[in-house]
Amino acid sequence: xxxxxxxxxxxGAPASLPAGIDPAIFQAQVQLxxxxxxxxxxxxxxxxFFVAALKAFxxxxxxxxxxxxxxxxxxxxxxxxxxxxxxxxIRAQALxxxxxxxxxxxxxxxxxxxxxxxxxxxxxxxxxxxTSTDTLLQLNPGLKTPRAGMxxxxxxxIPSDRxxxxxxxxxxxxxxxxxNISASQPRAARIIVSKSQSVLRxxxxxxxxxxxFPATTGSDHDPLPLGKxxxxxxxxxxxxxxxxxxxxDADSSDQKAQLSAGPNNPVGVVWIDxxxxxxxxxxxxxxxxxxxxxxxxxxxxxxWDAARLAQMLQADTPAEFVA
Numbered sequence: 001x002x003x004x005x006x007x008x009x010x011x012g013a014p015a016s017l018p019a020g021i022d023p024a025i026f027q028a029q030v031q032l033x034x035x036x037x038x039x040x041x042x043x044x045x046x047x048x049f050f051v052a053a054l055k056a057f058x059x060x061x062x063x064x065x066x067x068x069x070x071x072x073x074x075x076x077x078x079x080x081x082x083x084x085x086x087x088x089x090i091r092a093q094a095l096x097x098x099x100x101x102x103x104x105x106x107x108x109x110x111x112x113x114x115x116x117x118x119x120x121x122x123x124x125x126x127x128x129x130x131t132s133t134d135t136l137l138q139l140n141p142g143l144k145t146p147r148a149g150m151x152x153x154x155x156x157x158i159p160s161d162r163x164x165x166x167x168x169x170x171x172x173x174x175x176x177x178x179x180n181i182s183a184s185q186p187r188a189a190r191i192i193v194s195k196s197q198s199v200l201r202x203x204x205x206x207x208x209x210x211x212x213f214p215a216t217t218g219s220d221h222d223p224l225p226l227g228k229x230x231x232x233x234x235x236x237x238x239x240x241x242x243x244x245x246x247x248x249d250a251d252s253s254d255q256k257a258q259l260s261a262g263p264n265n266p267v268g269v270v271w272i273d274x275x276x277x278x279x280x281x282x283x284x285x286x287x288x289x290x291x292x293x294x295x296x297x298x299x300x301x302x303x304w305d306a307a308r309l310a311q312m313l314q315a316d317t318p319a320e321f322v323a
Contacts, residue, residue, distance in 0.1 A: 034080045225276055
């Protein structure tokens with residue numbers, strides 16, 4: 001991909017958007033995402049995670065926590081100085097990248113694949129720009145048949161800082177760059193996972209709310225393990241060890257299996273291990289299902305939010321799970 005500049009009209013407002021995408025909501029979603037208060041998938045719709053993100057941002061900025069995009073909130077969000085939309089050009093290399101087009105639905109069958117990569121360029125771009133394939137196609141109908149030189153309209157999420165810690169594995173630095181995660185992230189002193197709100201909240205050493213991410217938090221059969229826990233380690237681009245004995249809904253014919261790494265791995269691009277055995281915070285290959293599907297007790301975030309959170313944490317960070 002090659003940047004072609006911001007997409008704005010002469011007034012400075014976002015370029016016109018297709019019907020069904022609210023320009024004001026879309027702009028606020030991009031600004032909230034950049035500020036660390038993830039609104040879920042950027043799609044120009046006022047869903048529950050947009051309202052939750054706006055309330056958290058208002059709390060962090062000392063504003064009335066109304067969840068309404070009022071004048072004060074717009075002014076505070078305007079500090080995220082970046083275009084709402086950008087134009088980028090598809091390079092030939094993007095089309096020649098290695099994809100994994102045929103991923104079996106059954107976990108045990110996925111174990112035969114050497115890498116669980118993106119199925120196609122459309123899926124990769126949707127993750128990179130924190131949106132959905134449907135929204136990308138609304139913005140760029142030509143992506144149904146992408147070609148080199150095609151100009152795309154995309155959410156303005158290119159980070160200003162990609163000077164990642166050189167001590168990180170090169171593959172992980174590439175993932176952070178691909179997911180548009182800035183190298184500059186605040187340090188978390190503790191995190192709280194709320195079952196009722198389906199969010200993960202991050203606080204700094206002064207106990208200020210500095211980030212919030214939508215989360216899937218267990219299920220009726222495997223509820224969120226309420227209590228106080230601790231972050232142990234972080235595994236980047238992890239392999240996944242499937243043990244059917246740990247899953248109540250596993251097929252009786254399933255055998256233990258090890259799945260290769262990749263963004264379509266069942267735990268996504270990162271596993272943040274807790275001091276409770278078999279439990280962690282991780283990514284997902286299905287970001288559209290965050291907060292709408294159930295997990296086996298773990299905390300599931302989008303790949304981009306999980307990657308960002310991982311940059312904020314260190315070993316021994318306290319994690320509290322509340323109802």
